[in-house]
Amino acid sequence: MKKNAENAEEFFCKECDFRCCKMSNWTTHKLTRKHQNRTNLNEKMPKNATANFSCKKCNKAYKARNSLWYHESKCNVTDVDRLLTDNQRLLSDNVELRNFIIEQSKLTAELVNKALESSKNTNIVNSNNNTINNNKFNINLFLNEQCKDAFNFTEFVKNIEISYQDLENNAQLGFVQGISKIFMDNLKQLSINERPIHCTDVKRETMYIKDEDKWTKEVDDSKLQKAIQTVSYKSMGKLMEWKQENPEYQDADSEFSKRCIDIQRQSLAGSERNIYYPKVIHVLAKETMVDK
Structure with missing residues (x-):
């Protein structure tokens, strides 16, 4: 959680790449299925887990499926x-x-x-x-x-x-x-x-x-x-x-x-x-x- 130049609070969810400035919006986001699924998946993932999920475009590997999903949504490597x-x-x-x-x-x-x-x-x-x-x-x-x-x-x-x-x-x-x-x-x-x-x-x-x-x-x-x-x-x-x-x-x-x-x-x-x-x-x- 960060504050901008006007001292307004900014809320940022790393798992979902979500930002907002209102507590009500932040609370609503945390209750969404998307947020819960991603945070629960990361909690279950052991720290020493091996990278088993690979991007088909650039071959980068990730330990968590949601990390792979987030990467693939922005991966610019093409056929x-x-x-x-x-x-x-x-x-x-x-x-x-x-x-x-x-x-x-x-x-x-x-x-x-x-x-x-x-x-x-x-x-x-x-x-x-x-x-x-x-x-x-x-x-x-x-x-x-x-x-x-x-x-x-x-x-x-x-x-x-x-x-x-x-x-x-x-x-x-x-x-x-x-x-x-x-x-x-x-x-x-x-x-x-x-x-x-x-x-x-x-x-x-x-x-x-x-x-x-x-x-x-x-x-x-x-x-x-x-x-x-x-x-x-x-x-x-x-x-x-x-x-x-x-x-x-x-x-x-x-x-x-x-x-x-x-x-x-x-x-x-x-x-x-x-x-x-x-x-x-x-x-x-x-x-x-x-x-x-």
């Missing part, structure tokens, strides 16, 4: 404000993806240059030379006769399709095991003689790859590294598609948004590329070892 916030998040995602694509394009260019440099020294496996015998096993005969109808490696990688389950596996297994599983799941759909990749020595990671209709010994792992990078790109593309199809991604605190962050972290090698890529290659070597 337009929320839409602007969502658009800002989408723009941020697009900038991040653009930077990622630029960085990966540079890595691709480096791999292409390495492949061109090493192609001059590539050992081509054919029936006339470079015959490798290991415990009487003729790798040349195996590749050029038994595996002559195998798929080209570039075509095989191009046809790999990433599923939502593959993304979940990446988040759960990590980059090395997740990406390796994608390769092996697709290789296992082919017979041994149709596969475009074989290993003859796991310890030395001696790998043979068929591309451009001929079998060659992988000298510097450039083709395998490029393939791993391609599958990583495909995983990110599938993740972006999943985000656009799922409205839960608009909520940064939703379980789906948090899962997307884990998937993205485990689908990209990033600065650990020189560590993760060789590990994936080693897994592929073990899984594609020729049964001599």
Whole structure:
């Protein structure tokens, strides 16, 4: 209760946002159902109560329902404000993806240059030379006769399709095991003689790859590294598609948004590329070892 400049008493009800200068009006207000409901609700509310009532417009939380009602009657946040916030998040995602694509394009260019440099020294496996015998096993005969109808490696990688389950596996297994599983799941759909990749020595990671209709010994792992990078790109593309199809991604605190962050972290090698890529290659070597 306050007094104005003319010493007249002023009555103010905080719960109802009601003001008056006459005692009769003040007494009448206190007897209204609105006032009694609000004051009774606040009296029942414990001091240590948690904020369980949230504004749907701005997400502010309140301990009492009447406090929320009073706030909502004056809240100026509109759907337009929320839409602007969502658009800002989408723009941020697009900038991040653009930077990622630029960085990966540079890595691709480096791999292409390495492949061109090493192609001059590539050992081509054919029936006339470079015959490798290991415990009487003729790798040349195996590749050029038994595996002559195998798929080209570039075509095989191009046809790999990433599923939502593959993304979940990446988040759960990590980059090395997740990406390796994608390769092996697709290789296992082919017979041994149709596969475009074989290993003859796991310890030395001696790998043979068929591309451009001929079998060659992988000298510097450039083709395998490029393939791993391609599958990583495909995983990110599938993740972006999943985000656009799922409205839960608009909520940064939703379980789906948090899962997307884990998937993205485990689908990209990033600065650990020189560590993760060789590990994936080693897994592929073990899984594609020729049964001599």
